[in-house]
Amino acid sequence: MADAPDRPLVHLDHISKHFGEGETRVDALREVSLDVYPRQVVALLGPSGSGKTTLLNVIGCILDPSSGSMELDGEPVLKDGLWLRPNLRQLRLDKIGFIFQFHNLIPFLDATDNVALVLQLASADAVATRTRAVELLDYLEVGHRRSAMPAKLSGGEAQRVAIARALANKPRIILADEPTAALDSKRAGIVMDLLRKVAVEQDAAIIAVTHDEKIFDRFDRIFSLRDGRLDEGVSAESR
Amino acid sequence: MNLAYRDIRHGLGRFLLTCVGLGLLLGVVLAMIGIYRGLIVEALTIARAPAVDLWVVEANTRGPFAEASRIPGDIREAVARIADVTAAGSITYQTVETEHRGDKLRLYVIGYELTRPGGPPAIAEGREIARSHYEMVADQSTGLALGDRIRLGRHVFTVVGLTRHQVNSGGDPAIYITLPDAQKLQFDLAPPAARVQLARGTGGSSLDTVNAVVARLDANASPEAVAETVRRWKHLAAITQEAQELILTRSLVDRARRQIGLFTSLLLVVSAVIIALIIYTMTMEKLKQIATLKLIGAPDRTIIGMIVQQALALGFIGFAIGATLIFNTKDYFPRRVVLEPDNVMILGLIVFAVCLLSSGLGVRAALRVDPATALGG
Numbered sequence: 001m002a003d004a005p006d007r008p009l010v011h012l013d014h015i016s017k018h019f020g021e022g023e024t025r026v027d028a029l030r031e032v033s034l035d036v037y038p039r040q041v042v043a044l045l046g047p048s049g050s051g052k053t054t055l056l057n058v059i060g061c062i063l064d065p066s067s068g069s070m071e072l073d074g075e076p077v078l079k080d081g082l083w084l085r086p087n088l089r090q091l092r093l094d095k096i097g098f099i100f101q102f103h104n105l106i107p108f109l110d111a112t113d114n115v116a117l118v119l120q121l122a123s124a125d126a127v128a129t130r131t132r133a134v135e136l137l138d139y140l141e142v143g144h145r146r147s148a149m150p151a152k153l154s155g156g157e158a159q160r161v162a163i164a165r166a167l168a169n170k171p172r173i174i175l176a177d178e179p180t181a182a183l184d185s186k187r188a189g190i191v192m193d194l195l196r197k198v199a200v201e202q203d204a205a206i207i208a209v210t211h212d213e214k215i216f217d218r219f220d221r222i223f224s225l226r227d228g229r230l231d232e233g234v235s236a237e238s239r
Numbered sequence: 240m241n242l243a244y245r246d247i248r249h250g251l252g253r254f255l256l257t258c259v260g261l262g263l264l265l266g267v268v269l270a271m272i273g274i275y276r277g278l279i280v281e282a283l284t285i286a287r288a289p290a291v292d293l294w295v296v297e298a299n300t301r302g303p304f305a306e307a308s309r310i311p312g313d314i315r316e317a318v319a320r321i322a323d324v325t326a327a328g329s330i331t332y333q334t335v336e337t338e339h340r341g342d343k344l345r346l347y348v349i350g351y352e353l354t355r356p357g358g359p360p361a362i363a364e365g366r367e368i369a370r371s372h373y374e375m376v377a378d379q380s381t382g383l384a385l386g387d388r389i390r391l392g393r394h395v396f397t398v399v400g401l402t403r404h405q406v407n408s409g410g411d412p413a414i415y416i417t418l419p420d421a422q423k424l425q426f427d428l429a430p431p432a433a434r435v436q437l438a439r440g441t442g443g444s445s446l447d448t449v450n451a452v453v454a455r456l457d458a459n460a461s462p463e464a465v466a467e468t469v470r471r472w473k474h475l476a477a478i479t480q481e482a483q484e485l486i487l488t489r490s491l492v493d494r495a496r497r498q499i500g501l502f503t504s505l506l507l508v509v510s511a512v513i514i515a516l517i518i519y520t521m522t523m524e525k526l527k528q529i530a531t532l533k534l535i536g537a538p539d540r541t542i543i544g545m546i547v548q549q550a551l552a553l554g555f556i557g558f559a560i561g562a563t564l565i566f567n568t569k570d571y572f573p574r575r576v577v578l579e580p581d582n583v584m585i586l587g588l589i590v591f592a593v594c595l596l597s598s599g600l601g602v603r604a605a606l607r608v609d610p611a612t613a614l615g616g
């Protein structure tokens with residue numbers, strides 16, 4: 001377990017999100033507060049419709065919350081339900097890395113370019129981006145597949161390249177949506193070990209939505225969402 | 240990193256096949272434009288061939304192409320004496336059908352006076368007619384070769400020269416023979432018919448009838464003023480070259496021209512819709528990737544650039560394929576296909592504009608994609 005330093009990388013303060021109004025109103029998140037610290041690997045559990053993805057989207061600055069405040073990497077980005085930065089895409093590029101259930105690599109770019117793309121979007125020069133991309137692929141032990149197209153990669157290799165892409169811009173917050181759902185137990189374990197390695201060595205916080213019980217022991221903290229409310233710990237319903 | 244190029248390179252075969260399909264479609268559009276232009280050019284070819292300024296025809300007619308016209312051959316001498324007329328020649332026109340090597344051959348026969356205006360504009364092969372009788376200059380599109388002998392009426396003619404692109408408004412290839420031969424062909428009756436006419440007391444009329452007299456004017460002369468002089472004789476109509484060309488394009492081939500023009504416009508609209516659908520479909524297939532790009536922080540200009548560049552590449556390559564195809568096959572069309580640089584350039588600009596507009600549909604769809612759709616299955 002990682003120690004919790006003073007300043008959280010993700011700080012959620014009474015975040016709420018509802019869809020619709022009146023009789024059709026659905027409260028997806030209710031007054032959710034959460035602090036995630038550097039080097040922590042955190043799981044979000046919950047049954048379908050409990051609000052896991054909504055919470056991940058709010059932390060990823062993809063979805064506008066109805067109310068609440070949020071700080072990412074020490075920077076206030078949301079206050080009283082209003083974004084403080086006009087360009088949320090740049091905010092994501094600067095601060096957040098995403099890992100997807102099905103890797104979501106760009107199919108027409110090879111492994112190196114999939115990683116280098118994020119760096120180029122952040123305006124790094126071409127030579128530097130490729131060097132950094134290759135370094136990351138080596139770091140995630142998939143450097144030997146650097147020229148392979150996504151379709152030629154195995155599930156585990158593709159997910160490692162996706163992790164490399166998430167790390168490319170040195171974000172300190174990594175959001176993962178079912179990162180091991182498409183992998184067998186062995187590869188799921190390898191991916192989780194890599195995520196822990198990343199959290200520790202990159203001083204990052206990792207928040208993963210998962211249903212995968214076989215990897216529960218790899219998380220520092222586990223939160224359960226039920227009817228939009230967040231609780232720490234695993235309940236039977238959340239599994 | 241150029242995403243549009245990488246995407247195209249990744250699915251190169253499919254992209255090229257799409258380009259070929261679009262190229263064939265644009266080739267058809269170009270062909271129709273060429274046929275449209277060819278129709279107008281062909282309609283004007285025979286009227287422009289003698290390079291004259293004035294057409295003198297039968298009174299109250301708009302001959303000799305739009306309406307039938309018959310005037311005495313000696314009118315030529317009277318026209319030649321008018322002030323500002325530098326040269327005049329008599330001409331006959333008629334369509335005949337004959338046989339050559341077992342095939343039917345439809346010909347547009349032009350009779351002219353050897354040393355006067357009205358003859359072939361340029362000889363592509365062989366020589367001009369040198370003898371008074373039974374020689375002809377034929378257009379290459381007849382399929383005739385130098386030395387070929389062909390029967391017209393009751394006489395056999397030898398091909399001594401060939402012209403290029405000399406056809407009438409109906410697309411029938413032109414042949415040139417001497418005026419006396421043409422008059423015999425047009426007006427000389429077969430012996431039994433001549434005997435019948437003689438028995439009825441109507442035979443023996445003069446053969447010296449022509450369809451028109453053409454005149455070249457002094458460079459500083461006003462064709463309309465000379466035409467007015469001719470009209471004052473009351474029994475003749477005079478049409479300037481400009482008016483003659485207007486008659487040909489507005490009257491003679493107007494319906495065909497409008498028909499092809501309308502069809503070409505429809506084809507252009509269909510092409511535009513197909514281009515729009517192709518580009519829209521290409522974008523829709525990439526929505527998940529676009530959502531991922533947005534999620535990882537790609538700005539709109541990166542996504543717009545990818546879609547617009549692919550749309551333009553598709554249009555440019557498709558257009559190049561279509562243009563290459565038509566430029567290499569246009570001579571095999573039964574009728575003339577005329578493609579001027581301005582036609583090609585205008586269609587190119589239309590394709591460019593259509594691609595830009597079509598990519599706008601794709602861009603709109605791409606910009607509306609929620610990056611959250613990249614998350615989850």
